[in-house]
Amino acid sequence: MNKKCLMGVDVGTSETKGVLVDLSGAVIASASHPHELIIPRQGWAEHDPEVAWWGGLKSVIKDLLDGSGVSSDEIASFGCSTIAPCMVPMDEKGVALRNAVLYGIDTRATEEISELNSAIGEDEIFSRCGNSLSSQAVGPKILWLRKNEPQIYDKAHKIGTGSTYLVARLTGEWWIDHYTACNYVPCYDVASQGWAEDLCSSIVDIDKLPAIGWTSQIAGYVTEEAALETGLAVGTPVIVGATDAASEAVSVGVVEPGQMMLMYGSTLFMVQVTDSPVTDTRLWSAPFLFPGTYSLMAGMATTGVLTKWFRDNCALDLVDQESRDGVSAFSRLAEMASNVSPGAEGLIVLPYFSGERTPINDPGARGTVFGLTLSHGREHIYRAILEGVGHGVRHHVDLLEAIGAAPEEFRAVGGGTKNLPWLQMVSDICGIEQLVPPVTFGASYGDAFLAGLGIGLFADHGDIKSWIGDPLKIGNDLDLKPLYDLYHKVYLDLYRSTASLMHDLGVLSRKS
Incomplete structure (x- = not known):
């Protein structure tokens, strides 16, 4: 049978998405399946791997095959990605022994973070691992498992992440990619690009950790058992992910x-x-997906969710109007914000409504709307929210320039790219041009390409450009830079001046 398709599946926080493409990148079919985020108690966040990950994977594969009419024999290779970093203990067959502990939104291992910082030393951890310990780090969560659920720890054959679990269920092989393994602080040594046995010794038996490979490396092949469950053909190559x-x-x-x-x-x-x-201690770092490449990562805690919060609390009339005429409340808000002058007539928003990740790394930070007068309406506040995100992006862009790692090209993706006025504000505030691909299908699309790269269908990773098409360019208005420079200074000074008060409010809120 002619192998003419590639399949990619991505497991996210709330749903699994998949895509089936031909070898030119044209999408043949796409599918999605929702799943539940489990919050057993405050500060915990989990998934049921059997239901959310394996069940979602099977459902999406079935929908892709049924909806396309493509035979599983025509799929040349399969790739998957998952939310990361996660921690899931598994038995010899790849079955999860408990719910998966999720990434930075799960903060159960605070005590273990302090314990490891004291035992190893914060400077030593950063020097060896390239990252500091935080709620994003998996090492403390493994230690939490060992201390609090020793019977599960002892029974575990391997302790890995989401892609480890899915690849093991599909192939019987145990892998994790370098990019994800680097989040297993303090277990991964950046210099040697391998598990740091001396740092692991007090956390996890090293033979319980999966092998480390590059993302597009072939991890194994679909087994007969997995083929019966998923509908994939026996022997289909599966990459590390x-x-x-x-x-x-x-x-x-x-x-x-x-x-x-x-x-x-x-x-x-x-x-x-x-x-x-x-x-840099204010950012995250890791090897990237291909040998000889590296990456810097950063994340803001509330951006799109903040625009939704505003819509649901301050624009229910527009939501009601949307139900009548079909015009999105978000598009109406964006138009209203566009009619407000840059700077929102003296308003600044700190978008720290769930604390903030990089570069301030302050879970106690609070959202702030600063400068309100009686002349301001909701359109001003909404513009200030969008601009606040822009200032947050600029905070990172300026930091990267200061440490000698200024980006040369910015590519925008995600649901927020539908809001072109927002993209324009970010470009103007940061003084950058953003490129927006004409059609995006997200991580599953990247997985499909990486699956093809793994079996040699493409010369190198740069061939993805032939799949994407010509992007929309969002330039910047240089005339606005002097004004936004002044507003950006206020943005930075506002946090510095109020951080201690934010933390005081956090203490008070827990007492009330």
């Missing part, structure tokens, strides 16, 4: 040093490719 953000970067052509992805989702995530390791 990656995290969703990294695959999303590939999906829009961010593969070369100097390129950066701005992912406008519920949060805003940034991935920049570099040709050598660059580390």
